[in-house]
Amino acid sequence: MPLYEYVCQDCQVTFEVLAPMGETVAECPNCRSADTRRCPSMTHFRHADHWQKDMMGALGRSQERDQQKRESKRA
Numbered sequence: 001m002p003l004y005e006y007v008c009q010d011c012q013v014t015f016e017v018l019a020p021m022g023e024t025v026a027e028c029p030n031c032r033s034a035d036t037r038r039c040p041s042m043t044h045f046r047h048a049d050h051w052q053k054d055m056m057g058a059l060g061r062s063q064e065r066d067q068q069k070r071e072s073k074r075a
């Protein structure tokens with residue numbers, strides 16, 4: 001059975017469910033709501049997003065350091 005990622009429309013919690021093909025209804029484990037949506041490729045996107053955030057974070061930090069260096073020279 002494929003592993004699907006769902007997001008609860010009520011509490012925005014994401015959870016993974018082993019669901020049979022075609023099964024689209026899953027109950028939120030957090031608030032028991034049935035108002036959930038399936039995100040078939042969320043897992044893939046989530047990993048890419050994390051990687052991107054890490055990269056952006058590293059870039060942002062090094063830029064910040066450069067700026068601080070420049071400013072301390074100016075001072």
Ligand SMILES: [Zn+2]
Pocket residue numbers: 008009010011012013028029030031032033
């Ligand atoms: Zn919920």
